[in-house]
Amino acid sequence: MKVITFGEIMMRLKSPGHERLLQTGTLEASFGGAEANVAVSLANYGMEPVYITVLPDNAIGDACIRELRGLGVNTTRIKRAKGRMGLIFLEAGANQRPSKNIYDREGSCIANAGPGDIDWADEFKDADWFHITGITPAISRSAMELSLEAVKEAKKNGLTVSCDLNYRKNLWKYGVECRTVMRELVKYVDIISANESDFQDCLGIKIDADITSGAIDKEKYRELSVKAKEEFDNLKMIAITLRESYSADINGWSACLFDGNEFIESKHYEIRDIVDRVGGGDSFSSGLIYGLANFGTKKEALDFAVAASCLKHSIVGDFNRVSLDEVMKLMKGDGSGRIQR
């Protein structure tokens, strides 16, 4: 199965350990971005995803390609251009202190790209699946137009289209409402994944659950799924991730899936020593893509996706550096953390 993902990849500059940003003079540099994270996960599971983006034509762009290609992502369709790479500065929270991002992504090569810059018809030849997120249309007007162009062409070519809503309140600055854009984009989507607040922020669909409280009422999520399906009948699958944030280190993690018919609930994980939760949602999306393509039942697909994203919380960096075997082992129930020797 040939999967294409498309979006922005940034250089991620993190202060070491739990230090605040620039508390000392070292930054840990890596790469990450929602759609690239999905591609890396799929490569880890043995697929050969194609990742499309626009990178600067300099040593930084080269390093990014080196990293993705090394991880097994097909990077041959990445465009190079004059310009810059977006950056994200990151510090890790602890206890009651949240992790904190500072975006420095304006004017990136991909934000400068627009309709016509990518030959979607050519890219989608022989492809089966297209994955996009709500971040790309948020970064600039031209990137939004390019995103819409992409999903329309994908549908036209018969690809399955998946979208992670991924609302980012600090983007969406170019003068068009997020909801206006996303409600249009979602019309071309088959499989949607998001958390509860994304549905409200991106699509205006809400329920009256209080996500900040510990207890989560699964019934509310069923209700939300049904509402989404009612509004967007094109959606074949609606996946919702449920994060209970007790602190920066301790989260509950689970998800549910609605296929218009059945409402499936995943196993629930307690994660008590979060190493890095960035990319949690992306590892869920990629797990779902892999799972739907490779398992007999939707329950298995969901459980795979949740196990994969549970493991992500123990991995340093945006990319979910776990193998198929490791996800399968957790999915089958072994989360005891007993040493492997």
Next chain:
Amino acid sequence: MKVITFGEIMMRLKSPGHERLLQTGTLEASFGGAEANVAVSLANYGMEPVYITVLPDNAIGDACIRELRGLGVNTTRIKRAKGRMGLIFLEAGANQRPSKNIYDREGSCIANAGPGDIDWADEFKDADWFHITGITPAISRSAMELSLEAVKEAKKNGLTVSCDLNYRKNLWKYGVECRTVMRELVKYVDIISANESDFQDCLGIKIDADITSGAIDKEKYRELSVKAKEEFDNLKMIAITLRESYSADINGWSACLFDGNEFIESKHYEIRDIVDRVGGGDSFSSGLIYGLANFGTKKEALDFAVAASCLKHSIVGDFNRVSLDEVMKLMKGDGSGRIQR
């Protein structure tokens, strides 16, 4: 409001992560000391505290001033002298293994200072508040005399005097009893903060609470406050911090405040992944100073102080590198650790 703090600042040399001291050949160098920690917090909240100490006239003293001045502390009143800077070697505990300090602070510039070395009348001109702790009188006889000189002159000049008792059993080696000194010093204090055992060690005031047990009986703390007020009627405010030490990583944290009339209890925080608890008390004291000066009620002041010091447990180093906004956010209830992006 012009606040002056006075005391020793040391170079802190910590082994990396959870390594034991000198397990490998790297030490993390920073600066810290109770009264400097208070000054840094006040600077973080937008005040311009004056910090008074004596530093060696060499590259190490220069580096210390660079750090404090960078953080917004007024360092123009720091004296320079021949001699050395005190050091503290530190390793971080984990689980049942406690953190461990080795002091190497004898013969420091400030320990060698004595009455007359600082022109308190000049320093206190236009000042509103003077903060001192029980550490300075503990380091040497001359420093003790200088401390007493300071509080007396402060009172004479009409400043509010706050004192964190901060009992250190490994100091107090020059032949005068801690209680003798501290009971004299406290006569010039308006606002006292300490934990339960400090009251006993420094002032001889005790209750029969067992602080090593998990459960804390708030009634006992009211009792302690009342006793302290009875013995030292000059005290306008008695603040007690309550630390439940479950392990080196997991503590409960709260505080109470008695103004001679009302006994106020703070919110209680569970801190389950302590990053660095050194400076916890100092961040409470500074939070209280800021709170009393800026909020309408004592309850708010106390809640601000406890939120500030709760956050300190998530910060690397002695200084509480958090902003006013971050403390306010936690004080208002958001301790979910949800990522900021």
Next chain:
Amino acid sequence: MKVITFGEIMMRLKSPGHERLLQTGTLEASFGGAEANVAVSLANYGMEPVYITVLPDNAIGDACIRELRGLGVNTTRIKRAKGRMGLIFLEAGANQRPSKNIYDREGSCIANAGPGDIDWADEFKDADWFHITGITPAISRSAMELSLEAVKEAKKNGLTVSCDLNYRKNLWKYGVECRTVMRELVKYVDIISANESDFQDCLGIKIDADITSGAIDKEKYRELSVKAKEEFDNLKMIAITLRESYSADINGWSACLFDGNEFIESKHYEIRDIVDRVGGGDSFSSGLIYGLANFGTKKEALDFAVAASCLKHSIVGDFNRVSLDEVMKLMKGDGSGRIQR
């Protein structure tokens, strides 16, 4: 009391923090191995253990001796030979992701050693105690023969022989069954320590407890002890460690001891922020050796061993870098993690 330990020591190459192996280009190099770990602990408690092994005659072997000798282990009986040192690559798990070892120890100097290479009669002169584990007979046929030679000679010379079963399923590749070897070796052993599954894997003695579940039924362990004593009447002491693996970070830890008569249960520890659990069993074995030699009661010996190994979980590296005082302090009940200053 002169204790001799014998076995393989490896270079341990660990990725930093929670990074996956070779995620970045740094490895933390140290040394470790079950029997060397025991020797280091005994040295920490003030004994002067003799450690016997075979090391390559190069700068790596030199570094290993430097480390052990520095820590107080008598290294004068270590043989040097052409060849290589075994390696272990290690990454630290977190949450549901287990720690992972990759052994690269084939063809090591000690694996190439065999009967006659060590003059046991000479080594055991004036010695009181010999400690071996189930790892040495697992690494090669010749090392197995050398191990059997050792325990027989030790018994002949009247030494107390202790053995930690330490089953390693990735070793035992030379064509003889583990149980065949270990059942023979155990005939010469006085004191055995192991976890529940080791008894089954090495000796074929099993009970129907489910070690992966949280709850542990102590009665089952009594039953296991009795069975072991029935099969091997030469055993004077049977110690079983009980690890409840909730996750890679959170374990319960306790042990029990059966002397053929009395079944003694230790205190139970909750360890909620595991720093490094490698060497946990070794620190138990060494604690037991020290305890039996230095305390009046078996209960104290067991409690010392459990306190020592509890602390190991908070120490970086294989070696249990804690002092006698620190173990005694925890054994006597202070596990509050209050800072020492």
Next chain:
Amino acid sequence: MKVITFGEIMMRLKSPGHERLLQTGTLEASFGGAEANVAVSLANYGMEPVYITVLPDNAIGDACIRELRGLGVNTTRIKRAKGRMGLIFLEAGANQRPSKNIYDREGSCIANAGPGDIDWADEFKDADWFHITGITPAISRSAMELSLEAVKEAKKNGLTVSCDLNYRKNLWKYGVECRTVMRELVKYVDIISANESDFQDCLGIKIDADITSGAIDKEKYRELSVKAKEEFDNLKMIAITLRESYSADINGWSACLFDGNEFIESKHYEIRDIVDRVGGGDSFSSGLIYGLANFGTKKEALDFAVAASCLKHSIVGDFNRVSLDEVMKLMKGDGSGRIQR
């Protein structure tokens, strides 16, 4: 003497040691920029320079102010704005391989600033000296206009104006010729410093010297100085730095100064193990400002400037972290590198 410097400060992200950019995942973060470098040097010599720039109103801008303020620069006149900080990625060359910069400074807060954003009349009150470089007018059209506004107002207020030409061929992208701008700007300058090629690139003044050959013909530099003075009679001082680039590690370093009358040559230094040559020219400019203000003769001022900038080549980072004493010591002839103890 009150000196004001104005320009862009960037975050500098350098790969460790001699590694190529992103060869491994660590970057060393610091701050630097021609005019800030000048301010830091002046602060090191005991002056209290005012540095004016525009910084983003986030944690990165805060860190930059912390660093500058710590080093003794007056940062109270720095503006804060929405937006980003410019970045420079840097790798250190060696031997025949040159150091390499990648600028990522488009759209920075200061590039977005323009005429009227800074109240020059207010800033220049009581000021004596204004320093600017050819970088600021190169970054954007509005910054160019702001620069011209600055020098004109400075002259009007009777300040001495110094300018380091600092040609950067990768900037100057907004559609106006460098020479057009710089020839206008230089009309308001009293003291100019630059290397030979800057005169050609910025002002169109050239001689036929071959700067890539080892041997340097001082006579040519006299000729160049005279030409510059002929074209810009307002120039009171023309300083030229002479770098002989034998390799990335080995440079010759000297300078000359023409005051319209006398042509003065400095001492010549062989620098054979360059640590970091970035900021070499800035440390010359600041040395010249200090020297002209504090020494009796121009020869001394020049020698101070060359000694200061010679030392810069041994300092990590953009800032010339050397003291007045250290420069004086070298200026007086002690360059033997004998250990100080």
Next chain:
Amino acid sequence: MKVITFGEIMMRLKSPGHERLLQTGTLEASFGGAEANVAVSLANYGMEPVYITVLPDNAIGDACIRELRGLGVNTTRIKRAKGRMGLIFLEAGANQRPSKNIYDREGSCIANAGPGDIDWADEFKDADWFHITGITPAISRSAMELSLEAVKEAKKNGLTVSCDLNYRKNLWKYGVECRTVMRELVKYVDIISANESDFQDCLGIKIDADITSGAIDKEKYRELSVKAKEEFDNLKMIAITLRESYSADINGWSACLFDGNEFIESKHYEIRDIVDRVGGGDSFSSGLIYGLANFGTKKEALDFAVAASCLKHSIVGDFNRVSLDEVMKLMKGDGSGRIQR
């Protein structure tokens, strides 16, 4: 042009900076090996070399493939097997102290491979060039047989065969003389590269030059080339590298090339601050392959090879991380190390 290289790649574990091995507890891990180094260089120049080896089927083998694939090497033909990866421990010399290697490569996957394990006929389909070195036949008898099998099949398929003699005196331990093997292997080689002593050690061809003296007599090298051509008439090109070792940091570097007709001498480089000279010869071989395939004259090919390998001395690690542009720039004469900005 499709180039295939074949040989062993090892994990390289280097002590930081100039530290002796295991002086502190950190090792820098990377990958390298003569033939892989050649492949990486060719990829850097835009070719798509195929690298053939046998790697362990574990996380370490995975990491190695990730690195090579990232760098643009075709890794699809790499075999995976049970077993281990060879290791090389490395410390960097300085001044009179040489760099030092400790090999730990016995029993590696590739050493265990033998005739028949690789389907050379299949690998060589459509291939143009095969590169091998004298290291592979040195590691084991079976690897020697596999090497001979390879060159014979390569010749049979009409490929150009190049070989770097690369004598390693610490290998060749399996009982066959190096010269016996290499004189046989060289019969199938078209292009040979080596230093002077390799000719003697591998082929028994010697001249009476003293390579340890500074001065190098080029006439001797012509003589050596002619001798080699006389003995092995099949050789179409004989390249000799000339390293003048003044110290661990300072080397002279040049080469010469004999095509049976013309004797060509390269430019000579002084390298005065060696960063890492490992892989110098490999970067020469790959430069020669690229040069012969892409330039009109042998002189240009030789100059490209020498410039490439000169630059290698400034690069950390085995791989010559330089671009085609960078080599061309030096080849054309710019070795001044002037900063690129």
Next chain:
Amino acid sequence: MKVITFGEIMMRLKSPGHERLLQTGTLEASFGGAEANVAVSLANYGMEPVYITVLPDNAIGDACIRELRGLGVNTTRIKRAKGRMGLIFLEAGANQRPSKNIYDREGSCIANAGPGDIDWADEFKDADWFHITGITPAISRSAMELSLEAVKEAKKNGLTVSCDLNYRKNLWKYGVECRTVMRELVKYVDIISANESDFQDCLGIKIDADITSGAIDKEKYRELSVKAKEEFDNLKMIAITLRESYSADINGWSACLFDGNEFIESKHYEIRDIVDRVGGGDSFSSGLIYGLANFGTKKEALDFAVAASCLKHSIVGDFNRVSLDEVMKLMKGDGSGRIQR
């Protein structure tokens, strides 16, 4: 041969690479001191030197013993006491910028020791050689008295006494002239080593050589030796080290030896990339002790000492981590730095 060395060992805290002290927050911690450095070198050459000092009875003293014992020094005679360890802060110079030390060694355990604290008669039983330096008598009056006590007792017991004058102008603060003390101490010395200025500073013996100029006139050193012998006829051997300081990175290094009869000159070494020159003199002294005890001629002893100390300049830290073989290899002429593989 049993050698005893006696003096202070300090913790050495160095900023990384070429950074200035506390430029960033990391310090590299190791141990060093003139007499301990001598002991370590002798242990490296296979001797078992006894090192006597007084160390604090805490984790820092323990770490120091761990390090020395690991390196093969007999540490059983080290005293432990309450108090502190001396510190030395160090930054590495480059080019014209010298390395810089900040001592923080006042009040150390050894400075507090005095006559009677060490039972010299007991220590010197069976001993052959006693080594001391001019640093110990410089640190305090009591340490001076203890030093004199030591050399007198050593002579009485028939030991050979060697002394490295090692003048430190920042010590000698207790009110007795260096020359007064050292001229007394040297009366009990057999073998003296020092540089030219030490003779003047410690003994008042001078020649009119200019050590800061490059050229060194050997005749002057012969003259100095003869003068020293004339004043102190007890001296059996006078060794003078000759350092030509061209810069912090480039030094010439050689020595000469006068036995009252013959004046012997060593080989001369150019050291062009100094890694760490601290401990250069100590490695000379220890080389001389080893050489005189193990070679047939004084010329060989001197050449060994100079080769050993030449190599020290390439070693990180105070200790000369080189083997006997490595020194022999250089002594015999191989300083080409060719890689060992």
